[in-house]
Amino acid sequence: MTHRHGMRHSYFGPQCPQGQNKVPGINPSNASPLIILPNSSITEMSTESVPVGTSTVPGQTNKRYYSTSSPFETQIGYYRAVRHGRQIFVSGTTAVDPKSPPSSPQIFFPGDARQQTRVALTECINAVKALGGKGAESVVRVKMFVSRHEDCPAVGEGFKEILARDGAGIGTTATMIVVNGFIDENMLVEVEVDAIVEDN
16 A cells, blocks of 8 residues: 555556566566565454454454555555455555565665566465465456556566466456556555455
């Protein structure tokens, strides 16, 4: 979750021009996901006494939470993801270093929108898995917020490497929106993910 200012317009799909923002040595066709594994925890709502780090909502017994050590989760007081029934909702996620302090958050890959997209999407997929989803296969919707118009192609590349339709169960809807900026100037992209857990 970050503060976004002044959404300008949606920018996604074939009209997004092919950019030159590539990471040396990485071929988008065979790039593997960049895995970031911060300290994290899952909490399940209960009507019993609740230890520190969990919470309850009266009358709701099937709501589960997932949290990480993200400095913004600590500072603002929200969860990385919430599962209600079969639906999983992942908060706006950026490439913030989960080990950095809330007073001075650090961003992975400054200036590299493609890699920031990969980091953020991977963290979202980790959250989906933590709450019982299969991972990328469970994702049904992605929203990408980009702070610079010129980074749209790079963000699209990062998305394609992690969540592009492959005919084997991975495939999602997606929206890309250019905004005026984020809470930290080094953040180039923020993603939100919705997923559905399939019946066993």
